[in-house]
Amino acid sequence: MWQKVYEDFKDRGFTIVSVAMDTPEAARRFIEAAQPGYLTLIDRDHHVSALYNMLNVPEAVWIDETGRIVRPPENAGWFDGFRKRNRTTGEMPEVEAQLMATAKTVYMDAVRDWAANGAASRHVLDAAAMSRQLRKPDDDIALAHAHFRLGGHLLRSGKDAAARPHFEEARRLHPQSWNIWRQTHSRNEMGFASGPEFWARVDALGERRYYEKVNIEGMP
Amino acid sequence: MITILTDQQPLHVTPAGPTDTGLWLTRDDVTRATGFELKPEGLCKGDICVPLPRHGTPLVDGSGAVDVAAFWRHMGQPVVHDEARTTWVLASGARERAAALETFEAPDFRLPDLDGRMHGLSEQRGKKVLLATWASW
Known part of the structure; x- marks a missing residue:
């Protein structure tokens, strides 16, 4: 792009x-x-x-x-x-x-x-x-990234079961992060984390944006 | 052998004590894992010295081994570990990350390309850089 x-x-x-x-x-x-x-x-x-x-x-x-x-x-x-x-x-x-x-x-x-x-x-x-x-991180966000890091390392070491609770904790601590949610969520055959749970989460945004509005003149 | 994950490469070390109460590392391993050195004034990195707490459970034992997990939390930074307590993450805290962003200085990082070659953001200094993220998912 x-x-x-x-x-x-x-x-x-x-x-x-x-x-x-x-x-x-x-x-x-x-x-x-x-x-x-x-x-x-x-x-x-x-x-x-x-x-x-x-x-x-x-x-x-x-x-x-x-x-x-x-x-x-x-x-x-x-x-x-x-x-x-x-x-x-x-x-x-x-x-x-x-x-x-x-x-x-x-x-x-x-x-x-x-x-x-x-x-x-x-x-x-x-x-x-x-x-x-500027969005500044809070303690929960910093902790979420630490759990995500740990989960990723465990997953790459073949410890899927040990990784799971850390991914869940990362998602819980940082619910605004689509990066964490989608990276740690199951994918369809196309490789997209866009199953029913994804759509339910998107629908739950209501009036809030999934892609936040950019502060540039003329932007929809 | 345990694995310690920081902002740098993973480090594999033998802990200096049981890991059920903390993460005790030898003096040298503390420096390898965190860059902090044990000195009379506290744990120091560059010009910065973090004095050790005077009260409560000691962070340093008689041999100079340090409970790095307790030290990390003492600095207000997150520590997480797996259930087996064999993989530990010493992460950066929110205060440190927010303070870095507030300077408007772009935080530097080193990451691999597809062939595993490492590249640092700061190598692009002198150009305008559009740092852009994407993902397959």
Whole structure:
């Protein structure tokens, strides 16, 4: 999804670091199919999620030339249209498809503006706006990531039964994290954690978003 | 042999005492696992020294072994272990993580690519970096 903006701006001091909140086994076919020119890293323990206090994918952080964050972690332009998809036929209402396309375009245009203009981009946030938008982790979130880490290690050591209570504890402690929930939940034959329990959880959001609204003008 | 998971690579060590009451490691293993060194002023890493609590159950025994789990919790950071008490996680606490984010300095990390080669975020310094996550699930 980032290939075009990468190609257009890679010679102008811009790059992309893509991080898969995933196992290398599951991520491999996607990376090999896309063959992106930019760096693609594998984060099976969701270390980056823990460091940056991320909740879902895709999220993105803008980091300037000096290593300073100029937009904190946020939804990278996805819209909740999938919730209005007909769950039998898979059909997407036209209006929702339009909103999804708009969200992606608005976000990508913002990235392009920053890639071209750097600090002068109107999408670069000042310290006050950064503070408002920054989600800070609490004790439960930090503990959830510790349990997730332990569960992951136990799972890779073949100790599935020992891993399970730690994944459950991670989900309980950090219910807002779709990353933890979906990574530790059973998958269908397509590799998606999108069974009835996923949909029940999405429906329980009610008016709240699955992909949180991005604070960029024109964003649906 | 037990396994200790920190932000670095997993460390396999022989504990210096029974693990039913804590996680006792030899002086050297404490440093290998956490980077903290036992000094007269407390447990120190770089310029930072954490004084040992004066009251309650001691964190250090006569041989210089340290109950790292108790020390970690003393610093307000999470410790979790499996039921067998053979795998331990010494994690970063919320306060430390939140304080790091509040500086707006992008937290650095090292992760492998598909071929297992390690890359650090800070190697991209000098460029604008879009750090973007995704997943197959």
